[in-house]
Amino acid sequence: EVQLVESGGGLVKPGSSLTLSCVASGFTFSSYGMHWIRQAPKKGLEWIALIYYDSSNKYYADSVKGRFTISRDNSKNTLYLEMNSLRSEDTAMYYCAKSGLGTWYFDFWGPGTMVTVSS
Amino acid sequence: ETTVTQSPASLSMAVGEKVSISCKTSTDIDDDMSWYQQKSGEVPKLLISEGNTLRPGVPSRFSSSGYGTDFVFTINNVLLGDEGIYYCQQSDNVPFTFGSGTKLEIK
Numbered sequence: 774e775v776q777l778v779e780s781g782g783g784l785v786k787p788g789s790s791l792t793l794s795c796v797a798s799g800f801t802f803s804s805y806g807m808h809w810i811r812q813a814p815k816k817g818l819e820w821i822a823l824i825y826y827d828s829s830n831k832y833y834a835d836s837v838k839g840r841f842t843i844s845r846d847n848s849k850n851t852l853y854l855e856m857n858s859l860r861s862e863d864t865a866m867y868y869c870a871k872s873g874l875g876t877w878y879f880d881f882w883g884p885g886t887m888v889t890v891s892s
Numbered sequence: 893e894t895t896v897t898q899s900p901a902s903l904s905m906a907v908g909e910k911v912s913i914s915c916k917t918s919t920d921i922d923d924d925m926s927w928y929q930q931k932s933g934e935v936p937k938l939l940i941s942e943g944n945t946l947r948p949g950v951p952s953r954f955s956s957s958g959y960g961t962d963f964v965f966t967i968n969n970v971l972l973g974d975e976g977i978y979y980c981q982q983s984d985n986v987p988f989t990f991g992s993g994t995k996l997e998i999k
Contacts, residue, residue, distance in 0.1 A: 808988075818928075818936065818979055820988040832986040868935065876942055877983035878926040882935045 775799040775881045777869050782886030789859055789890075795852040795869030795883055803827075803847035806872035808879060809854045811865035819865075822854065823877070837863075859890045894919045894982050898991025906999045911967040913978055913994045918961075921984035925963045927956055930993075931976040940965070942983060972998045 781793040793809070809822045822843040823832045831843050842855040852869050866887050870879035895918040905911055915925065927940040938947050944956045956965045967974055975998050980991040 817993045818930075818981075818990045820981075820990065823986065823988070834987045873941060877924075877988055878938060878941045878981065879928075879936075880938050880941070880947070882937075884935055 775871065777871065777881060777883030779867060779869050779883045779886035782867060782888045784889045784891065785859055786892050787860055787890055790855070790857045791859065791888060792856065793854040793867055793869075793886055793888070795854075797850045797852065797869075797871070800871070802845075802850040805874065806877070807843075807845060807852045808870045808872065809841075809843060809852075810868045810870050810879065810882075811863075812868070812885075813862075813865040816865075823872075824852070856888070859888075861890050864888060864890050893987055894921060894985055894989055896980060896982055896989050896991045898980055898994060900994060901992065902995040902997070904997045904999055905970050907970060907972060909970050911965075911970050911974075911996060913965040913980070915958075915963045915965070915980035915991045916961055917963075917982055919984070920960050921982045923959050924982055924984035925956070925958060926981050926983060927954075927965045928979045928981065929974075929976050930979065934976075936979065967996075970996075970998060974998065 776798045779795045821834045821837050824843045840858045844853045866885040868885045869883045871881045873880045897916045923943045928936040930936040940956045953968045977993045
């Protein structure tokens, strides 16, 4: 059974940093692209980052480019999101999601971790 | 960037009715459109993936059609348990973009 479990969220002040983690199990993590997707309170879904299975390529939404960094450790089955220069508009539930093989839809999602940016 | 325009924003349907949701894209995305259901307080769930492919375990009441820039998601014989928000998502090019969502209420 595929499982994705995020952690690392919390309440932080504007301008600060935070790193999220997502531990994967139940599939061959090193074979799949992985994503971070966020959802602000009462708002829709926003894709924010993709990393290829082998970390060879990374892509970001313009809203986070230059501030967020996606990475992975295939030996630990773990996906990361390093978030710097956080803003109030980054307040959201952050989900990690698995790609379909060779595709870019999101077939499994973690339960999410909440990030609140407030002074 | 491909913009995805989803309509309507909300629907109120009776049990047994047919639901139709539209997504239009600003660029040609072939059939790289997927559909998700998010029930209240839950994580989004993939219902239909690229190529109008119904995911395993998803009832055949759910279907989709479309190619290029115009896509339609359909629920036949809607049930009370289908209440939630439905999103479309294009996976043709980065940034991957979602529609704004359609909130489905069952009367």
